[in-house]
Amino acid sequence: MSGSSATPASAPGGASSRPRRVLRGATGILRSLFRPMRLLLGLSVLAVVVLGFLGWCLIRIPVGGGMAPEASPASLILEARDGAAFAARGSLHGDPIQPEAIPKPLMDAVVAIEDRRFFDHKGIDLRGLARAMFRNVFTSRTEGASTITQQLARLLYLSQERSLVRKTQEAMLALWLETRLSKEEILARYLNAAYFGAGATGADAAARRYFGKPAGELTLGEAAMLAGLVRAPSALAPTRNPEGAWRRAEVVLSVLEETGRADTTQLAAARAAPPALRTPPEMQPGRGYIADWVEAEARRLVGPIPIDLAVRSTLDPALQDLAERVVARWLEREGARQKVGQAALMAITHDGAVLAAVGGRDYAASQFNRVTQARRQPGSLFKLFTYAAALENGARPDSTVVDRPVQIGDWSPGNASGGYRGAMTLRQAFAGSVNTVAVQLFQSLGRERVLDVARRMGLRSTMPEVPSVALGSGEATLLEMVAAFASIPGNRAVEPYVVRGVRARDRTLYARPEGPQAGPQVLSPTAQQGMLDLLLSVVRDGTGRAARLDRPVAGKTGTSQDNRDAWFIGMTADVIVGVWVGNDDNSPMQGVTGGSLPARIWHDFVDEADRAKTAEAPLPTQAPATTAETPRQVAPLRGPARVIDTATLRIGDRAVQLTGVVGMRGEYAESMESFIAGRDVTCEPLGDGAHRCAVGGRDLSEVVLSNGGGRAAADASPALRANEAAARRERLGIWRR
Template identity: 45%
Template sequence: MFGRRGEIERREPVLGTPGFDGDLRLTADDRPTLGSNSMARERSSSGNKARKGAANASSGAAKGATRGSGGGGRRRPRRGLLGRLFYWGAVLGLWGVIALGGLIFYEASQLPPIQNIAIPERPPTVIIQGSDGKAIATRGEMGGANVPLRALPPYLPQAFVAIEDRRFYAHFGLDPLGLARAVVVNLTAGRLREGGSTLTQQLAKNLFLTQERTLSRKVQELILSIWLETKYSKNEILELYMNRVYFGAGAYGVEAAAQRYFGKSARQVTLSEAAMLAGLVKSPSFLAPTRNLDGAQARAEVVLGAMREAGFISAEMQQAALARPATLAKTQVPDSTGYVADWVMEQLKSIIGPIEGDIIVQTTVDPALQAAADKALKDALGKSGKKLGVEQGAIVLMDTDGGVRALVGGRSYEESQFNRAITAKRQPGSSFKPFVYLTAMERGLTPESLREDAPIQIKGWRPENFSKEYRGPVDLKTALALSLNTVAVRLALEVGPEAVIKTAHRLGIASKLEPNASIALGTSEVSLMEMVDAYAPFANGGVGVTPHVIERVRDKTGKVLYAYAQPSRGMVMAPPHVAMMNRMMQDVLLVGTARRADLPGWPAAGKTGTSQDYRDAWFIGYTGRFIAGVWLGNDDASPTKKAGGSGLPVDIWSQVMKAAHKDVPPVTLPGAGTYQPGGLPPGEAPEEPVVTGGPQRPVPAAPRPGLDNWLIDKLFGRS
């Protein structure tokens, strides 16, 4: 429809008209057109092609506009290679940051909550001192005391900063510049020459993490480094680092390292020594000056150069330090003090309980006597050990109150930490006979009592004397001096093996002893420390003692945690019996098997011992001041080449006791007075008898009738 002036009439739907079905949707007739419906259909038919062409043209224009870089239908220029690299680099970088953030978040979740993280307590250090108050050993995981940074010479911490982390005071725990420099240096050198870790990162690794090289550990290290930097000052971090880092040779912390290598406190090190210490942390096991002094000195030169570049020292100071490089201090104490230190640590737990802080243990050990004992054993084995087939030995030197003044548990602690003076148990041979003779004295016999030296047989066992000769009736002092086996066995049977064992236990033997006839010849195994302990009552007048090495224990503030009260086990031997035994055992050194003993001006006594097949060689000897015991043998109990107690053990004993009695006024043996017993003519001292077993060669004479044979018949029967 057309309205006025050619306008198309607008139709509106009318509600409520007849025929309206309520559908308000437009029909084709309701849509407006330029003319009538018939005209529109005609035009539609004739304009289809025109519309299709227009549509195609419009579609092409739209595609062209999409490819163009600007409006108005212009085409966009193609992005260059640099642009694409920048684009994809930005994309990858963004994803990398996201991935790194996720990794950091994950690794942080594997750590304890930040509020729960704390610096682990430094493990306690045990400083072990000699009787003179000087340190002879340290024990503990760290092996040295904590030293405040302010107590150190300034060039010592500066050396660590110069060589390990020159930007330490500028970074926040991670040093990007230092890391980049390390990468460049390593790439240029074609090998790993520098590390990118800061001192803070190294401390975080040492305090909290393992030494494994993984990405996970490195990320955790970074997290903990930042935490350390936010919680502690730079100086506190540096102090922690220097007191925890490993310096090689078992030394943790700068104090332990200074003591280990230079024999002094870290407070007293020189510039050249400070440079060497700082240089060790790069490769402590390889550069430890105890095994690679040249390498440690070369590394110290590098440290001095770094200190000069950093402005910490002048050129004059550098040249002076280079002119006098650090060297190892001469060891003031022998390595055998390790046996002492181990024994101390074994006893501490029972004395003071768990060790919760640094402690100082003062011992009874005299460093000079320890060195003398160590030298005596090493010299003897070095000179005669191979010839005699002897590989090992042990020495115990004790005062008459039970204080251990020297203890050597083997020829080399570095090679073997097994303590042959305390732990090893071996057959003492004839050095056990004094307990048999003392038991006989306590049953009413005297040194002048006579017993038969003649062949004896007990159920097929025929103990015989070393010389294979027999003297017939002989007094007990001569029998002990000459170590006659037949007399010792007869005495043991006379008093009873059980009584002998009770005597030995009363004097200080703790090991289990077998109650048989061969007990008289020392066939039950004991330790060297037990034997020295059991001989102490002969030296001090009959008082039982307890061997001890710990005199006093203090904490780091000086508070006394323990002091030895010198408890006595009371009298274990009557004075008359002490006098008798000392008179007899003095003859062992004057006319008997230990005539090689050399201790001018001092009355001394003792007893030698050799076990079956020369497996063990002993000498336990004493004066009114000291008791010393020496054992020689092989760890596998193999026979030696006839090394007996009257030979090398007596020589070693003489050397140790000379050192112990130097400048000490002589005293007599308890009860012995000035008694000078007679004995064999000079030159007739026999070799030490050997405990033997099994079939023996025919004996020259049968035992004479008497009490001896009656006891044998009664106790053991005839074989």
């Protein structure tokens, strides 16, 4: 026993500790095996999620996209009677830019500012993304990271929402587009699909909208301005924000310099001469009423044609501005005191051309046109028809009538004066707007005879079958009442119109015939002369005295029951003007009659128009005797022109030679014909057979030479030679060979 030894169970390193060590070792081995398995499992799950997300994005991409958009109604550029544009309606589309004919200045500007590595990447630019992130974080310049291909994918297929799904779909489509289309095809489609503000979709539409020229004629400065609009077209549209548009264009020019896409001379020229807009600023609010009217009438005349159109209207901008000022001035002065909320004014020529139309107090607040849409009680204006029927039936202005009480059933009309004056002439009754005489005449003539005369004179509204219709208790628009009064001077029905012509760039779609329209007489000659006598007496001696001018004025006042409507329609030798005032809710005004506020608005409008016309007229001078040394003054030529060559036009039977141009035939003459597109050309003689000709405000000699449509003649001015030099540098027209 003493020679034997034993190891206690608790001794370190004993047999009982071995299983623990084995267990710990096995656990460590298992952990080392499971660690990569967990990583692999996590990566697998992530891959499934990513692939699932990508698959979800892929199947949610719209099938067909926007490659074949639905045809939209014709977009319209609305022009005043002098050819100056005053509004654009609808989305302009212009001509598609072809991949092989992308204008170089536009290509350089758009690529420089939107995607400078466009020709190097495959749809997604990782280097550009990193550069944009750096500049957005560390500099004041904000830069986007979407390539032109990605932007095209969004324009053609996707919405503008900002989401991970949309950005992923955009990248997928960009990679797909790069496999299907060349870089030139991608850029051309992008330029044709992008929105440039002011209703212009596509670069060609924008060039025509802002600069009055196709995209192929853009200068570097103009191209830089268009390129700068893409990111914020509504905010930077030069018709709304010319300063902001030019500041953005300067950024584009700086990037062009930075990337070497334009030389120093080109950049200096572009910076020295900011682009001049060939269209007016954004439409003035007051012109919205007549713009709506012109647009609706043009679409009615030509139908749903999905091409860009120009509409020549009858609008006289100076008279329109004057009408808006006069209406606003009187409403501001008297509106609150006399409880007048609205007014409308319409001025037309004797053949019906609408020169000015104010449809309400504030177009921004209400687009309801109170000239064409508001149906109001004409009050005593309706007496025009009753008295015209009486004159046709044999009455004369000096015929005797009696102002006395009248009872028709339970209705007994009274006079504004509250009493009766007994015997008087028809002229006195009309001038004083005596109600009882008008009702007696209406009853004796019969409803149908009076309404027949009204329809011949232009009244289209249906009148109620009540006795009070004799005093204008029916409803009519200012438009039709002015038309009815306009029928008196010429004794022909007058249809007011706002559109003179509609044209596409290559052809005329509608042209209103010149001169007064033929038609039957609305009244017998005797009745017509008698009616003029009565209308003159209203302004001379009657209720319309507030409208008197220092020349003859004929007209009529109208006031409906409780002073809810007040009218004055008057005419001079060259214009017919109607004025209505009232409230949209038909609430009464405070003592307003046709002879008060409406007549005063009418007076101020016509009087100020007369004064402006007198101020613009040249002072008469004694003409010098014509001698061999003093050539006879030759009036400018104006009219549609036929192109013989790019330096020779034919206007009527006259051949006209453009100054400073050696002309070309063939395709260049055809292009010039398309540019003129049926518009009137004005040619001022300069002597020696040369003329300075213009269309739409553009000098034709400059147009020809700046587009390479001809060569500068020996007598060309320095400015024309500079246009030729610019075309040479850009290799345009005859210089492209």
